[in-house]
Amino acid sequence: MKFFFFHLMPYAALDPDYDKKHNSAWVTLPNSYYDPKIGHALYNRYLDELEYADEVGFDGICVNEHHQNAYGLMPIPGVMAGALARRTKNVKIAVLGRALPLLNNPLTVAEEYAMLDNLTGGRLIAGFVRGIGAEYHSWGANPAESHDRFHEAHDLILRAWTEPGPFPFEGKYYHFQYVNCWPRPYQQPHPPIWIPSQGSRETIEWASAPERKYTYLQTFSPVAALARYMQMYRDAAAGYGYTATSEQVGWSVPIYAAETDAIARQEAKPHIEFFLNKLLRMPPEMLLPPGYLSLQSLQGIMQAKRTITGGPQTIDDVIEKAVFLCGSPATLRAKIEQYQSEIGFGYLLPMMQFGTLPHELTRKSTEIFAKEVIPYFRTQTARSAAE
């Protein structure tokens, strides 16, 4: 199993009373709540934390893309990836954006990723996402075109990376006389592609198709849902006539490690609850604009009446559902080993900073995790390889 340190870069200084006046930390929360001096300090602190993950032995680091919100301050994740490219030496750098349907010209992503791949000598992992529903309000992109634009933009980028240019591209949404990507990607035929999602049959069937075999990442879901979607991926692969490897599935989850379970819970509690109840706060109209999900998927949600933005959540709710892993190294080793053996993901993406978690605790938790959890799985891999 490989470990990728995931960061959202939240605006941790957000006034917690904002929700007395505003119904969300997204889209319409006035940017007067943002203080650039604090932002300057936060960006540099967060980059330090990502660089630290390289020093202590994570296999990779991940940056992320969201727009017009306090939840994550990386609307243009390539800026962060560029900063990290020169300061890190070993880790893979995964950009777990870019939200392709938001773009009028997806060739910008082909170029940006190719630059990062050249700069890092092939340490880039290329993420493609649709973005969450709120993005469609923020950027004015049409949610009803989201799936179609995603597929067409993906096809365009892949051809830009793999076909000798110049060539014309004749799509429904994108049309170019001369596609001719300079620079070409460093990795051949192209960087590994990861598809983060909150779970969608359409996405899983598409990502697992034999001509793609992209790594599917389940983000921010209870472990039960994780198991269901990973199985869906394996079943889809089997339906295509091949066996999916563990490298094709990954899990992104907030994690906090401390000396004991009690200390971990006590230290993490206010910060994970700030994340859940303040930063994730969003009305359903913002989260699921019409067309973002197919009618069929929407009906399923309507019947289940479930949404990630329900009532207030406590640390105990999310620990119980394993939406959040929190505890001593022994507890974390046991949980991860159990889920890994049951579900079989090849990548774990711990989000070691969440909500208002301060730098000292983020660093302490990262260090404990790197020293006392990750090595256990290295030897486990060696053990099972030897068996």
Add this chain to the structure above:
Amino acid sequence: MDYAETFATIDGCKIRLMRGGAGSPLLFLHGARGASAWLPFMDELAKHFDLIVPEHPGFGGSDTPDWLDNVGDLAYFYLDLIGGFGLERVNLVGTSLGGWIAAELAVRCSDRLRSLVLSAPAGIHVKGLPKGDTFMWSAAETTRNLFHDQTLAEAALQRPVSQAEQFIEMKNRLIMAKLTWQPRLYNPHLHKWLHRIAVPTLILWGDDDKIIPTGYGPAFAGRIPGARLEIIAKCGHLPQVERSDEFVAKVVGFIRETDA
């Protein structure tokens, strides 16, 4: 008044439509909420006209064709429907989205039209005059913002909604997003060609419209030759529902005038 519910296939798309009454044809084009039910104002209009109420492609009980990308597609569809049904001297009435379709249709070809009524139509943008964001509002907020008289809004909110109706609401919202999300509720080129509308035109607007502000009335009226603008007092975005008597009287009266 009796009406018949039927299906018709035009341009390869099967649509559901309701038709009742007799006389000269009146084609009614619905707004964002579709036209699932035969409403009281339709009953009244059917006393004077051969009233035809289709559900647009993509809405309610109609199919969603592959060719449907924008409101202009619906304008051509209805030109083909008018031709296909063999209708002559059609009175075209559209509300909100339906008003936008009607305006797009009329700038393309007014030959088969006798009159045009646009009630709180979408379709153009006036700088500094923002429209309500029905995609961001909750369902309850939207319902409240549709009406001037909040007792009507509360009554609408109390009415139980079946699963089948919920499904139709979702389907209608999805196609509304596809057609109107960006640019929001307008075609940047329509305003340039409204002068091509060559039939007597009445524009109706509630004086308390929170979806498309009443200020859009003069903007439309000023661009359509000879158009008359009438403001309905104490009325929101749905004059045909909130002030149905006045709406029907104005539509019937205007069409009679065009005969004179």
